[in-house]
Amino acid sequence: QKEVEQNSGPLSVPEGAIASLNCTYSDRVSQSFFWYRQYSGKSPELIMSIYSNGDKEDGRFTAQLNKASQYVSLLIRDSQPSDSATYLCAVMMNYGGSQGNLIFGKGTKLSVKP
Amino acid sequence: DTGVSQDPRHKITKRGQNVTFRCDPISEHNRLYWYRQTLGQGPEFLTYFQNEAQLEKSRLLSDRFSAERPKGSFSTLEIQRTEQGDSAMYLCASSGGYIQYFGAGTRLSVL
Numbered sequence: 001q002k003e004v005e006q007n008s009g010p011l012s013v014p015e016g017a018i019a020s021l022n023c024t025y026s027d028r029v030s031q032s033f034f035w036y037r038q039y040s041g042k043s044p045e046l047i048m049s050i051y052s053n054g055d056k057e058d059g060r061f062t063a064q065l066n067k068a069s070q071y072v073s074l075l076i077r078d079s080q081p082s083d084s085a086t087y088l089c090a091v092m093m094n095y096g097g098s099q100g101n102l103i104f105g106k107g108t109k110l111s112v113k114p
Numbered sequence: 115d116t117g118v119s120q121d122p123r124h125k126i127t128k129r130g131q132n133v134t135f136r137c138d139p140i141s142e143h144n145r146l147y148w149y150r151q152t153l154g155q156g157p158e159f160l161t162y163f164q165n166e167a168q169l170e171k172s173r174l175l176s177d178r179f180s181a182e183r184p185k186g187s188f189s190t191l192e193i194q195r196t197e198q199g200d201s202a203m204y205l206c207a208s209s210g211g212y213i214q215y216f217g218a219g220t221r222l223s224v225l
Contacts, residue, residue: 004156008154032212034213034214036216042218043203043205043216043217043218043219044157044205044216045216046213046214046215049212049213051212088156088157090156092212099145099209099211099212100162100169100170101147101149101159101162101170101173102147102149102157102159102207102214103159104156104157104158105156106154106155106156107155107156
């Protein structure tokens with residue numbers, strides 16, 4: 001059973017701080033990794049995708065991937081109250097080289113205090 | 115393009131009734147996915163289609179669940195003889211590559 005693990009939180013940070021969200025996965029052959037943001041009662045919204053080891057930056061967001069350690073993280077700089085949401089880590093399954101479904105973690109609830 | 119569309123947004127039904135949900139993907143996307151999400155959990159994969167072919171359905175929760183995508187465009191997810199445990203958010207996503215875009219979901223409540 002392929003698994004994605006996240007700390008469910010809640011993670012509370014003050015406004016302007018860096019929020020650090022972590023995720024580990026069990027399937028060594030996984031190649032594609034995603035962070036989705038989900039506001040309460042809404043559907044998941046893609047924040048970042050990452051496919052290679054190292055860092056990928058997009059605005060205030062940085063995704064970090066370490067395939068050897070089977071670890072993915074998301075850093076949110078200058079956190080804002082509007083960043084308060086649940087962050088879902090997802091790993092893509094591959095079927096014979098074709099993209100398949102996503103396996104999600106349970107999500108980490110982030111709260112940014114003004 | 116208006117994104118992935120799901121209908122209805124909310125469905126309340128009595129136990130034992132059948133329900134059907136519809137998903138219209140982003141028009142140029144050939145892959146369509148169904149997920150279920152319960153409170154406090156991440157989305158759980160159910161099934162997916164590439165064009166009209168259903169490529170993975172072993173994760174459908176029971177034989178009461180079925181899905182179709184008859185012409186490779188919209189898809190339907192049917193739950194027969196609903197049970198209270200079926201109450202959840204049912205999410206549809208579509209993709210033309212690696213990124214999956216989600217619809218707003220259908221929230222099912224089984225009384």
